[in-house]
Amino acid sequence: MTIDANGLISAGELALVATLARGNTTSLAAREMHLSPHTIGERISILLERFQCKNRAELVAYFYVHGYLSTHAWPPMTAVAASHAGMSSAAARLVSAVTPGGRGSCEEMEVSGMSSFDALEALKEAGQPIDLLSEGQREVVASLTEHEVQVLLSVQQRLRAAQAEVEGQELKLL
Amino acid sequence: MAGAAVTRDAAALAVVLVDSSACRELIAIESVLVGALGTPTVRIAGQDLPSLRASIEPAGGVLDVDGRRVRPTVAWVRHASPHAISASVAGRSAARSLCVESWSNFLTQIAALAAVAIPGREPGHVAALRDAARLGVATPRTVVATGAGRDSAARLVVKALGPHFPGPSRDPTDGYFAQVVDPAGDLPEWADGRVPVLVQEYVEHVQEYRVYYLNGGVCAFAVDKPSPASIWTAPDRVRVSWAACPAGVEEVVRTLAARWRLTFGAFDLLMTASGEPVFLEVNTDGDWLWFEQKARWDGVTFMAAAMLRELHVRVVSAPAG
Numbered sequence: 054m055t056i057d058a059n060g061l062i063s064a065g066e067l068a069l070v071a072t073l074a075r076g077n078t079t080s081l082a083a084r085e086m087h088l089s090p091h092t093i094g095e096r097i098s099i100l101l102e103r104f105q106c107k108n109r110a111e112l113v114a115y116f117y118v119h120g121y122l123s124t125h126a127w128p129p130m131t132a133v134a135a136s137h138a139g140m141s142s143a144a145a146r147l148v149s150a151v152t153p154g155g156r157g158s159c160e161e162m163e164v165s166g167m168s169s170f171d172a173l174e175a176l177k178e179a180g181q182p183i184d185l186l187s188e189g190q191r192e193v194v195a196s197l198t199e200h201e202v203q204v205l206l207s208v209q210q211r212l213r214a215a216q217a218e219v220e221g222q223e224l225k226l227l
Numbered sequence: 228m229a230g231a232a233v234t235r236d237a238a239a240l241a242v243v244l245v246d247s248s249a250c251r252e253l254i255a256i257e258s259v260l261v262g263a264l265g266t267p268t269v270r271i272a273g274q275d276l277p278s279l280r281a282s283i284e285p286a287g288g289v290l291d292v293d294g295r296r297v298r299p300t301v302a303w304v305r306h307a308s309p310h311a312i313s314a315s316v317a318g319r320s321a322a323r324s325l326c327v328e329s330w331s332n333f334l335t336q337i338a339a340l341a342a343v344a345i346p347g348r349e350p351g352h353v354a355a356l357r358d359a360a361r362l363g364v365a366t367p368r369t370v371v372a373t374g375a376g377r378d379s380a381a382r383l384v385v386k387a388l389g390p391h392f393p394g395p396s397r398d399p400t401d402g403y404f405a406q407v408v409d410p411a412g413d414l415p416e417w418a419d420g421r422v423p424v425l426v427q428e429y430v431e432h433v434q435e436y437r438v439y440y441l442n443g444g445v446c447a448f449a450v451d452k453p454s455p456a457s458i459w460t461a462p463d464r465v466r467v468s469w470a471a472c473p474a475g476v477e478e479v480v481r482t483l484a485a486r487w488r489l490t491f492g493a494f495d496l497l498m499t500a501s502g503e504p505v506f507l508e509v510n511t512d513g514d515w516l517w518f519e520q521k522a523r524w525d526g527v528t529f530m531a532a533a534m535l536r537e538l539h540v541r542v543v544s545a546p547a548g
Contacts, residue, residue: 079544091537094544102239182526186533187443193537197264205263212255213525 065198067121067131069096074113074122074129091189092196172197179206238289238296239267242539243341245334247273247315248306250514252528256303259532266539269297271337273306273315276330283333288340300542301535302341303491305512307334342542345442345535346491346511352388352425355509358486364479365505367427373420382429383408384455385418404456430505432497436476437467437518439527440484440492441534446526447472448518458517467521476504483509490534 065086072082079097083090097109106112116122123130173195177183183191197205242260244253253270260266269292271279282291288298306312309331316326338344350358356366371388386405403417407429418424438447449470452458457465472480480494483506493513497505515527 089540091540091544095540098240098543180526181529182446185444185446185526186530187441187537189541190442190444190530190533190537193540194533201263201265205259208258208262209525209529212258212528 062121066096066100067116069093070100070113070116071122071129071131073097073109074116088196089192092193170199170202172199172202175199175202176205181209238287238291238298240300240539240543241267241269241297242535243290243297243299243302243337244268244270245302245304245337246271246306247276247312247330247334249273249314250306250516252514252516252531253303253305255516255528256532256535259528260535264532264536266536267297269295269299271334273312276312276315277317281333283336283340285340290337290340299337299341301343301345301538302338303345303535304334304338305346307331342545343490343538345538347487347489349509349511350487352386352508355483355487356506359479359483359506362482362486364483365499365503367430367505367507369425369427371423371425373423380410382410384427384429385414386425386427386455387417388423388425402456402459404459406456407454430497431499432505433500434498436470436472436494436496436498436504437513438472438476438480438494438496439513439515439530440480440489440494441527441530442490442538444530444534445472445477445480446530447476448522450518462517465521467518469522469524469526473498473504475502479504479506490538491531 069082069086072085077085079090079093083093086093097112100106100112101108104112104115106115113122117124121131173183173191176194176197183194186194244257246253254272257268257270260268269290271281271292280291280293283289284291290297290299309327312331312334313327316323316330318326353371356369359366367384384405384407387403403415406415408414414424418426435450435452436447437450438445447470448467451466453461453464476496476498479496480492483489483494484492487509489509489511492509492511493515494509495507497507499505515531519525519527
């Protein structure tokens with residue numbers, strides 16, 4: 054059973070499992086990470102699927118066994134956060150693997166449980182119709198990371214360029 | 228527990244997009260969902276059908292598309308009628324009819340696998356107008372009839388009773404499109420009595436709106452066109468701009484979408500000089516890229532992607548069972 058952490062686990066996902074290790078429910082994790090319960094639930098489902106774990110307990114155990122969570126810190130925290138806090142950890146080497154360049158400090162994200170990035174404001178400034186979305190849709194969009202928003206806007210830009218190819222209203226049945 | 232690279236029989240949860248027409252709306256959405264929102268997505272296009280290897284396992288709710296096994300969280304099926312699919316299937320034999328009908332049924336049934344199906348069931352012209360009137364929404368006086376004669380001196384609008392059929396030449400300028408008939412004018416040839424057509428009073432208005440309903444999200448375009456068919460026959464003469472949806476129009480759209488349990492719909496409405504919204508029709512397969520391009524505002528694609536993302540997240544995070 055070997056998992057290559059490189060590219061498989063993001064800083065946000067590590068922080069999420071750490072909150073689960075602290076015994077938080079979906080609602081509490083959502084509150085702590087300033088995300089919606091829907092988003093938290095989905096991210097947990099994705100992690101369970103990715104690591105082939107049956108439930109959250111097994112997921113937390115897996116993260117401990119593989120050094121992603123510190124065995125030297127209480128309450129539970131990620132190995133990276135523990136390392137930055139001066140605690141011994143064999144997993145500090147994972148820092149570079151889980152924090153892509155330019156996305157801010159992993160330590161900051163994990164200690165606070167969130168970044169200060171405001172996805173809704175960023176998308177609004179870029180001209181996206183945030184105010185026209187339903188509340189639930191806004192909530193999901195609000196959970197996007199800065200990186201995801203950048204990619205979204207980039208995709209939108211590419212689509213705009215491609216729209217020149219849409220020559221006319223398509224006949225519905227053609 | 229196995230490593231991440233280990234495959235298992237279980238199908239992944241994914242959004243499924245189906246469009247058998249040449250429309251590109253769902254291609255754009257797929258780009259946003261996969262490229263930016265990290266949402267697993269499978270898309271089936273009309274041109275894929277002749278060579279597509281696909282299966283549905285009803286009991287397990289599993290869809291297999293060219294070896295990719297998924298359990299649809301949300302399925303958006305557009306243009307899956309036999310007529311729409313016929314453009315993707317060659318030949319003239321009875322086997323072709325079987326092929327067209329079978330694919331139409333297959334694509335339509337994908338919606339049954341998903342926890343959420345978009346757009347919901349289109350009510351049809353007659354039911355839509357009847358429901359709207361019952362709910363107190365203004366509609367044009369309408370009759371659906373064969374041999375619709377001129378028994379009034381009013382200005383009329385004549386529409387085919389269904390989608391906007393292309394004409395025999397498949398030339399967009401030769402289609403059976405809605406047409407305004409002046410008091411002294413004749414009905415179009417295709418409405419000569421051999422087929423039932425929809426005849427409505429012409430409603431004087433100060434503005435026409437195309438409004439998109441996206442599961443709670445609402446956005447609108449103001450449309451100015453010389454005739455109902457101009458979108459197809461003279462697109463350069465059609466002006467489209469993003470518009471703040473008037474409260475009365477939005478209320479009508481939300482009311483009707485709720486009545487028909489639609490998750491998506493493209494509504495056409497008129498605003499009269501007295502400020503009364505008049506409902507014309509709803510198209511649950513309504514396109515939007517052309518309107519976006521005209522208006523230079525691509526918010527509908529963004530809103531549609533956000534809608535799918537939200538529905539997918541809601542399904543994935545819902546308690547099992």
